[in-house]
Amino acid sequence: MKVCVIGVGYVGLITSVCLAYKGNDVISMDSDYDKIEKLNKGIPTIYESDLEPLLNEMVEKEKLEFTTNLKYGVESSDVVFVAVGTPPNENGSANLDYVFGAIRSIAKFVNGNKTIVIKSTVPVGTQKKVKRIVSDIIHPKYKVNILSNPEFLREGTAINDFFNADRIVIGADNKNEAKMLLRLYKDFNQKIIITRPESSELIKYSANAFLATKISFINEIANISEAYGSDIDEVVEGLASDHRINRSFLNAGVGYGGSCLPKDVKALIKIADDRNVRSELLTSVENVNKNQRKLLFKRLELTLNDVTNKEICILGASFKPNTDDVREAPSIDIINDILSSHGKVKLYDPIGMNNMKSLFHAKEIEYCKDIYTAVTACDAVVILTEWEEFKESNWKLIKDLMKGNIVIDGRNVLNIDNMLDLGFNYKCIGSRVQKMSELGTGVIETKIM
Numbered sequence: 001m002k003v004c005v006i007g008v009g010y011v012g013l014i015t016s017v018c019l020a021y022k023g024n025d026v027i028s029m030d031s032d033y034d035k036i037e038k039l040n041k042g043i044p045t046i047y048e049s050d051l052e053p054l055l056n057e058m059v060e061k062e063k064l065e066f067t068t069n070l071k072y073g074v075e076s077s078d079v080v081f082v083a084v085g086t087p088p089n090e091n092g093s094a095n096l097d098y099v100f101g102a103i104r105s106i107a108k109f110v111n112g113n114k115t116i117v118i119k120s121t122v123p124v125g126t127q128k129k130v131k132r133i134v135s136d137i138i139h140p141k142y143k144v145n146i147l148s149n150p151e152f153l154r155e156g157t158a159i160n161d162f163f164n165a166d167r168i169v170i171g172a173d174n175k176n177e178a179k180m181l182l183r184l185y186k187d188f189n190q191k192i193i194i195t196r197p198e199s200s201e202l203i204k205y206s207a208n209a210f211l212a213t214k215i216s217f218i219n220e221i222a223n224i225s226e227a228y229g230s231d232i233d234e235v236v237e238g239l240a241s242d243h244r245i246n247r248s249f250l251n252a253g254v255g256y257g258g259s260c261l262p263k264d265v266k267a268l269i270k271i272a273d274d275r276n277v278r279s280e281l282l283t284s285v286e287n288v289n290k291n292q293r294k295l296l297f298k299r300l301e302l303t304l305n306d307v308t309n310k311e312i313c314i315l316g317a318s319f320k321p322n323t324d325d326v327r328e329a330p331s332i333d334i335i336n337d338i339l340s341s342h343g344k345v346k347l348y349d350p351i352g353m354n355n356m357k358s359l360f361h362a363k364e365i366e367y368c369k370d371i372y373t374a375v376t377a378c379d380a381v382v383i384l385t386e387w388e389e390f391k392e393s394n395w396k397l398i399k400d401l402m403k404g405n406i407v408i409d410g411r412n413v414l415n416i417d418n419m420l421d422l423g424f425n426y427k428c429i430g431s432r433v434q435k436m437s438e439l440g441t442g443v444i445e446t447k448i449m
């Protein structure tokens with residue numbers, strides 16, 4: 001099929017490359033000339049493993065081209081995806097300026113029957129508004145269907161997620177209008193759910209809000225576990241063995257960040273509030289998340305006695321591993337807290353440092369080339385992103401290089417027994433005690449013969 005994708009951000013670029021891979025002719029449009037130039041040369045504009053070879057292959061095979069020419073993209077395509085950003089307004093609501101701007105431009109260039117698909121995360125009721133805008137602009141002889149098709153991919157595993165999502169959700173005013181998208185997704189081998197647009201729009205927000213709720217829930221349980229000396233790893237294991245609960249998104253830590261969960265929880269609270277629905281739960285989810293960051297800094301402060309003039313090594317800038325994205329990352333708040341308490345920061349992240357440089361000047365914090373340089377002569381190490389590299393580092397050597405022996409593990413990734421054996425003053429989120437298995441207990445699997 002002939003497809004146009006507006007916006008080459010995370011969702012737009014992955015959608016373009018993956019739909020091209022599935023055999024469609026894709027024109028990907030963005031007004032950012034520099035990005036378009038790079039992408040046409042096969043150079044990715046986001047960090048995502050596996051993206052570069054696929055992007056190159058699609059550009060070389062001429063299945064995918066990038067342009068700044070919206071008219072060309074729209075006129076050449078049957079299906080037009082809108083994948084532009086919906087950044088938060090001051091009051092938490094989603095800013096729809098880019099979406100409506102794109103829609104007006106697309107409508108101007110409609111030259112036949114088309115399907116316009118809203119992939120951006122948009123508040124409930126947006127498809128209806130888009131429909132009105134489009135019908136006011138296009139020639140009445142054309143039939144243009146407006147669909148909602150939210151995206152559930154995660155940064156770091158985006159391509160795999162696109163091809164293997166648990167479900168594809170299509171919001172349409174009637175089944176017939178969804179047929180172009182059904183054709184596009186016909187060999188995706190994924191469950192397809194067709195809903196009314198208002199449901200599809202709410203599914204997207206509630207999925208992210210539910211994931212955020214799981215994280216805040218387990219963080220609250222971790223804090224309770226600490227007060228009573230329960231081991232959070234054991235608690236999670238016991239919880240996750242109940243298939244109704246399941247294991248995912250139950251990692252206790254410094255809390256969620258990124259460009260989606262924080263923004264979408266806020267936006268959903270606002271969506272509810274707009275219709276006078278008080279969202280007590282989501283407000284608490286947000287508060288628990290904010291408090292986790294404060295709690296981690298408090299722990300650092302208490303362990304160090306005083307942060308003033310102490311050298312603190314931060315391991316992990318990005319909001320999660322396998323991405324260089326630092327948007328709403330816990331590292332930003334923790335670094336700000338340390339700096340305002342007159343502590344000194346040395347930072348290392350495998351790929352997130354460049355993005356951090358636009359937030360903290362090299363005069364404010366020291367950017368280090370590797371983990372060992374970062375820990376050298378530090379009073380304390382704080383882990384904020386669960387990079388494999390940190391788990392696999394030589395912690396014996398790190399102990400020798402450090403001045404102090406404090407490690408605050410904000411992602412509960414290091415082996416507690418190992419850290420205590422090496423002589424670290426090791427603190428994590430929720431208590432984790434020396435493993436019960438050493439005391440002769442632990443998980444015993446029984447089988448009925």
Ligand code: UGA
Pocket residue numbers: 121151152153154155156208211215248249250251252253254255256257258259260261319320
């Ligand atoms: C999230 C959703 O998972 C995707 O399904 C969705 O498509 C995407 O937002 C979006 O709306 O675009 P993403 O922001 O890439 O994806 O990141 P997640 O993997 O969801 O992680 C979010 C945050 O939660 C990270 O800071 C991570 O460290 C934290 N987290 C995750 C925890 O603290 N504990 C966990 O158990 C899991």
